[in-house]
Amino acid sequence: MxxxxxxxxxxxxxxxxxxxxxxxxxxxxxxxxxxxxxxxxxxxxxxxxxxxxxxxxxxxxxxxxxxxxxxxxxxxxxxxxxxxxxxxxxxxxxxxxxxxxxxQNELKSQVSEAGLAEFSTKEYTFSLETLAEFDSTIWAVTALPSGDILATEKQGKLWLIQPEQNGKKQVITEIKGIPEVWHRSQGGLLDVAVHPNYPKQPWVYLSYSQPSSSIGSDKEGTMTAIVRGQIVDGQWQSQQMVYSAPAKFHTRSGHHFGSRIVLHNGYVYFSVGDRGKMELAQDLSKPNGKIHRLYYDGRIPQNNPFVKQKEALPSIWSYGHRNPQGLALHPLTSDIWETEHGPRGGDEVNLIESNKNYGWPVITYGINYNGQPITDKTEMPGMEQPKHYWVPSIATGGIEFYQGKTFAKWQNNLLVTGMAKQELRRLVIRDNQVVEDEVLIKDQGRVRDVGVSPDGDILVVLNGANQTYKIVKLKVKS
Ligand code: HEC
The missing domain is CATH 1.10.760.10 (Cytochrome c-like domain)
Structure with missing residues (x-):
């Protein structure tokens, strides 16, 4: 019928x-x-x-x-x-x-139940096990040393997932009391990360689109902000602002918030996208299109590259970025790697270094979404080349380096998410060069973020297939 x-x-x-x-x-x-x-x-x-x-x-x-x-x-x-x-x-x-x-429910996504699909890759065959389902887009997932998981739902909810353990059933708790977010277009509650010495140092960091009203402005705009707080009995407490842009940098644009956070060695690194104004990525007096570096509590490190340069913002670490939605610390070299959501055909993987210019929008491998060129230049002296890029774009999201036992052959490989292409990829990096790029998961929904648990489980965020929003775990077939 x-x-x-x-x-x-x-x-x-x-x-x-x-x-x-x-x-x-x-x-x-x-x-x-x-x-x-x-x-x-x-x-x-x-x-x-x-x-x-x-x-x-x-x-x-x-x-x-x-x-x-x-x-x-x-x-x-x-x-x-x-x-x-x-x-x-x-x-x-x-x-x-x-x-x-x-x-009519005739629009079938390729796979109806993720749990049934099996993926064969070079080293492992695995299936996907659903850990938790949500009502709307999940932006970030991060595993705590205890094995508990924190996840952000873009509409403005922070979740604590305590997986099934020793016969105790899984518990999912919404953490109450986090800041109000500007939830429109690409804005909302974005990344979550914890202090490297968590839970001894119980700080949880969030990035989000901060409503202008919450900094006392009568504008209707927003800008990327970073806050930290502590979770006590399901409640967000002891909140401190780490980075909040002045009202003059707030706009109504719902575009390119960036927003990934990496904490390392006393510093918090975070990305801010160009906010839809590409030329600002080259302007050192604006926070747009930059990776910033602050001390854990938000103070400015005096050895940041532009501290002594008049007009330049002292928090800037690197510039010329479009929309960096992936940031991760290399487990061996402690270098910061980044994925940048490019224009059409211009998604990049970069190794981030202090003071460097990554070229957007002066050089790019991409074109405008409407097919018109941005520039005919793909390289230029004084501008960094990506370590890897994708044409066509996979629409890169979050990234994480793999460490652990479960997928021991993937040690120190970079896991990269692709939203439009619905992919999880694995990049092998040797001597700071990407030497292999393998697709691990395909067509299960938009892959927004990936995390690795202390046990070596790989956690993947899948959004949108059959209107489901979930966190899955890769289960190796023995
Ligand atoms: C660069 C991204 C982008 C591309 C490419 C794009 N759109 Fe859109 N489109 C948007 C945005 C942003 C909106 C505004 C709605 C929103 O997201 O809130 C929109 C809105 C629309 C709407 C109005 C929806 C409504 O609620 O009334 C239609 C229809 C539409 N797009 C069709 C298209 C078609 C057809 C194409 C291809 C020819 C296209 N779009 C390509 C970003 C895009």
Whole structure:
């Protein structure tokens, strides 16, 4: 019966399509729209197009106009100069088809139950075991020395997961009392990290989009902020601001918060994306597009590279970044490695060093999402080359170096998440060069973050497949 219905539906839609199609609308969508709205229109960097929530109008005409003219201040490009009216019309139809299908539950993600899928990689075969499910996008996961797990839900919730142990059932607790977040577009509650001597030093660090109102500004904007606090009986306590940008750096942009945190040797390193204004990544008087370094309590280290430079912000450690959404400490060299969510075709892996310029937007391997060039330069003297990059983009998220027993052959390999391509990858790094790049997981949902437990378990955040948001664990097949 379902089949019959579906057949009728396709026939109907086919008849209503204009006579065109030099290029399949699916391909037009995949090439131009999927990087933001998701391969199956389920949403990602931009909203879902199949959830029946229309901000800019639901009629054919309104949707057509939105695509043609864009909503540039919200980050939706204008397509009128690139796509013909026929192409745009086809897209309107395609979106409505997909929305209809989603409502009918015909939109199947490739795998319905992650637990059933098995992955064969070079060294190991493993399956995925779900540890916890949530209501909406999870941004970060981190394992504590005890084996407990902290996770952030982007809408503004911090969770403590105490896994099943010695016959005691798993307990999931929401930590109450964390700061209010600006939850829109890419903003919200973002990364979570703990002090290297946790729990002796019981500090938990959070990055988030801080609402301007909470710093006493009457703007409606936001900017990346870092706060630390302690968790006592399910309650966030002893809060201290580590980094909070002055109101002049707050904007309404929902783009590129960066936001990963690494704590090491007395310093907190954190990333701030260009916030949708790419030229600011080269401007040392702005926090945008930078990796910053502070002492654990937020004070400025006097040996930071730009402390003595007039106009430059003293917290800056490196610059020329677009949207660094991955930051990790190499277990042997203690170098900071970064993944940068690039433009279309420009995702990068970088080794971060003090005072260096990573080139965005002067050099890049990517192009604009709407297919127009950003620059014809991929390298330039005085600017760092990535250690690795992906064309097409995988849409890099969080990263972590592997250490542990469970996957002993992956010692010190870098695990990299890819959202748009729904991948977990493993990079082998030798003498600071990436010598191997293997896909471990594919098509299970948008992979936003990865963590490694003290036992060597790999924890992966999977968002969006069949409207599920979960943390899974890789289970080796013996
Ligand atoms: C660079 C990212 C990006 C790309 C690429 C992109 N969009 Fe969007 N789109 C957005 C954003 C951002 C919004 C604003 C909604 C939001 O996310 O809050 C949006 C909104 C829309 C809306 C309005 C939804 C509503 O709620 O009314 C439609 C329709 C749409 N996009 C279609 C498309 C189509 C079709 C393409 C490809 C031709 C496309 N978009 C490509 C980012 C993008």
């Amino acid at each position: 379902k089949l019959y219905h579906y057949g009728l539906f396709s026939l109907f839609m086919a008849n209503s399509l204009p006579a065109l199609a030099q290029q399949d609308v699916r391909d037009i969508f995949q090439q131009n729209c999927a990087s933001c709205h998701g391969d199956n229109l389920e949403g990602g960097m931009a909203k879902s197009l199949v959830d029946k929530q229309w901000q800019y109008g639901t009629s054919d005409k309104k949707i057509f106009e939105t695509i043609k003219n864009g909503v540039t201040e919200a980050g939706m490009p204008a397509w009128g100069s690139l796509l013909s009216d026929q192409d745009i019309r086809a897209l309107v139809v395609y979106i409505q088809e997909k929305e209809y299908q989603a409502q």
